[in-house]
Amino acid sequence: MEIILMTAYVLVWPVVVIGVLAVIIRAFTKDAREAKKEGRQII
Numbered sequence: 001m002e003i004i005l006m007t008a009y010v011l012v013w014p015v016v017v018i019g020v021l022a023v024i025i026r027a028f029t030k031d032a033r034e035a036k037k038e039g040r041q042i043i
Contacts, residue, residue, distance in 0.1 A: 035042045 032042055
C-alpha cells in the first residue's frame with residue numbers, strides 16, 4: 001500500500017508541472033496576441 005501511494009505521489013508531479021506550464025504558455029500567447037494587435041512590444 002505504501003509503495004502505491006508513493007508511486008502515485010511521484011506520478012502526480014509531472015501532471016501538476018504540465019498544468020502550470022500550460023497556464024503560463026496560454027497567458028503569454030494571449031498577451032503576445034494583444035500586444036501585436038495594439039502594435040506594442042511585449043518586453
